[in-house]
Amino acid sequence: MPNKKLISIILGVMCFALTLGIVVQVRTIRNTNSTIGQNQEANELRDEILRYKERYDNRFAELERAEEELEKEREEATQNNSELEQAQQQITKGNKLTGMTEVTGPGVIITLKDGTGIATSTLNPSQLIVHDIDVLSVVNELINAGAEAISINDQRWVLTTAISCRGNTIDINGERIGAPFVIKAIGLPEYLAGLERVGGYLEYMKRDGVGVSLERSNSITIPKYSGAINFEYLQNVEE
Amino acid sequence: MKKGKIAMTITIGIACFALVTVMMMQFKVVNETDITAIEEMQESELKTELANWKSRYEEIDAQYQEVTQRIEEYKNDEESNSEASQLVQEELEQTNTLLGLTDVHGEGIVITLKSGENTAAISADDLLIIVNALKFAGAEAISINDQRIINTTDIVYITSGDFIKVNGQRILEPYVIKVIGNQSHMESAVTGTGGKVDELQALDHTVTIEKDNDITIGKYDGEIETRYIE
Numbered sequence: 001m002p003n004k005k006l007i008s009i010i011l012g013v014m015c016f017a018l019t020l021g022i023v024v025q026v027r028t029i030r031n032t033n034s035t036i037g038q039n040q041e042a043n044e045l046r047d048e049i050l051r052y053k054e055r056y057d058n059r060f061a062e063l064e065r066a067e068e069e070l071e072k073e074r075e076e077a078t079q080n081n082s083e084l085e086q087a088q089q090q091i092t093k094g095n096k097l098t099g100m101t102e103v104t105g106p107g108v109i110i111t112l113k114d115g116t117g118i119a120t121s122t123l124n125p126s127q128l129i130v131h132d133i134d135v136l137s138v139v140n141e142l143i144n145a146g147a148e149a150i151s152i153n154d155q156r157w158v159l160t161t162a163i164s165c166r167g168n169t170i171d172i173n174g175e176r177i178g179a180p181f182v183i184k185a186i187g188l189p190e191y192l193a194g195l196e197r198v199g200g201y202l203e204y205m206k207r208d209g210v211g212v213s214l215e216r217s218n219s220i221t222i223p224k225y226s227g228a229i230n231f232e233y234l235q236n237v238e239e
Numbered sequence: 240m241k242k243g244k245i246a247m248t249i250t251i252g253i254a255c256f257a258l259v260t261v262m263m264m265q266f267k268v269v270n271e272t273d274i275t276a277i278e279e280m281q282e283s284e285l286k287t288e289l290a291n292w293k294s295r296y297e298e299i300d301a302q303y304q305e306v307t308q309r310i311e312e313y314k315n316d317e318e319s320n321s322e323a324s325q326l327v328q329e330e331l332e333q334t335n336t337l338l339g340l341t342d343v344h345g346e347g348i349v350i351t352l353k354s355g356e357n358t359a360a361i362s363a364d365d366l367l368i369i370v371n372a373l374k375f376a377g378a379e380a381i382s383i384n385d386q387r388i389i390n391t392t393d394i395v396y397i398t399s400g401d402f403i404k405v406n407g408q409r410i411l412e413p414y415v416i417k418v419i420g421n422q423s424h425m426e427s428a429v430t431g432t433g434g435k436v437d438e439l440q441a442l443d444h445t446v447t448i449e450k451d452n453d454i455t456i457g458k459y460d461g462e463i464e465t466r467y468i469e
Contacts, residue, residue, distance in 0.1 A: 049289050055296050056299060069310055070309055070310050073314065077326070078327055084323070084324055088327060097463060099390065133368070143392065143393040144393040148467055161374065161390070186467050226295075230301065233419050235345055237341070237342035
């Protein structure tokens with residue numbers, strides 16, 4: 001008999017928890033809908049953004065597959081000719097360097113977080129925040145330390161990559177990203193870890209109260225560039 | 240009695256399972272709708288964001304068309320060796336252009352910077368910020384004192400010698416930044432309120448900007464080595 005009572009209580013508690021969970025979820029979704037429902041024109045814009053985002057995602061996946069196929073075709077077409085084979089290898093290596101393919105290797109992962117300290121009269125609150133110039137300086141130092149590939153929150157650093165401030169977030173490769181910033185770099189870990197040296201930029205940021213961490217890794221994967229580089233004004237000089 | 244108990248347990252089990260599944264699904268839906276960011280945006284921001292995604296889609300679509308066309312060309316030219324050779328050479332040239340290993344020319348601007356005498360000299364950071372602003376405005380090729388800016392270019396100040404190094408090479412004043420790209424975009428990237436050139440001029444440095452309809456920028460003259468990426 002007491003057993004039955006126990007089961008009833010357990011069931012009661014479970015039902016209560018589940019119901020609570022569902023109510024919370026339904027409420028969340030209803031809230032979301034109510035904000036969306038505010039303005040017809042803005043809604044349409046949001047819909048269209050999501051549509052384009054989806055189209056972009058699909059095309060990007062197709063592009064990745066097509067590039068793999070192209071590499072196979074190229075390999076096949078060049079396999080019987082040593083000169084062409086060399087050119088083919090140069091293209092493959094070049095694609096890794098320019099950011100057109102995913103790469104892996106040893107390196108470091110640097111994380112920059114906005115500081116949590118309370119701004120005092122001597123401490124400028126703006127110092128606690130990671131700025132675009134901070135990310136730019138870290139990337140510059142990583143290259144100086146021999147980094148061969150770099151990404152910031154999985155946005156590959158390529159020839160045309162710029163970092164720009166946009167309110168609380170930064171804009172990189174057309175993507176808006178916010179703190180924490182995770183900067184991955186492939187290269188000799190010992191050299192790259194040299195960024196932590198006294199007088200280096202990381203130490204400078206730490207002193208300002210920014211959350212900085214550096215971690216070595218034997219295997220880092222850096223994704224391919226999320227866009228395409230097309231030249232409109234530039235031409236090669238004919239030889 | 241016993242049968243009833245088993246039936247009840249099973250029923251409750253199924254009910255619980257169904258509920259948990261529904262909850263999981265809901266969590267997933269909430270997670271996947273990563274619309275929170277665009278939800279908070281105002282209409283003008285949404286328009287910018289839409290233009291951004293449109294152009295990103297078009298960029299990636301053009302690249303996709305190009306790649307698929309190439310695949311077709313390779314497939315059609317399987318028999319002929321000379322055509323395959325031409326295709327590979329074309330691809331190699333394109334890769335080398337992206338790497339900065341070719342001489343290039345086109346319209347753009349030339350920015351010349353010279354430090355003022357009674358003020359702190361123009362720094363490596365100043366140059367880094369100018370290069371970044373030019374890239375953001377769509378620069379297609381940049382050089383500083385004929386050092387080509389590639390994706391692994393560093394611009395650093397060498398304390399011991401009091402000079403700046405670009406690509407590991409020492410550069411001296413005046414700094415001449417050549418950039419190929421849309422002339423008015425390039426100019427407005429560094430001038431006006433918040434522009435680095437205006438800021439440097441206010442600090443008594445001498446900065447001139449010249450438009451040029453055919454600038455030539457030399458190739459990166461070094462080996463780009465890779466030892467760690469695979």
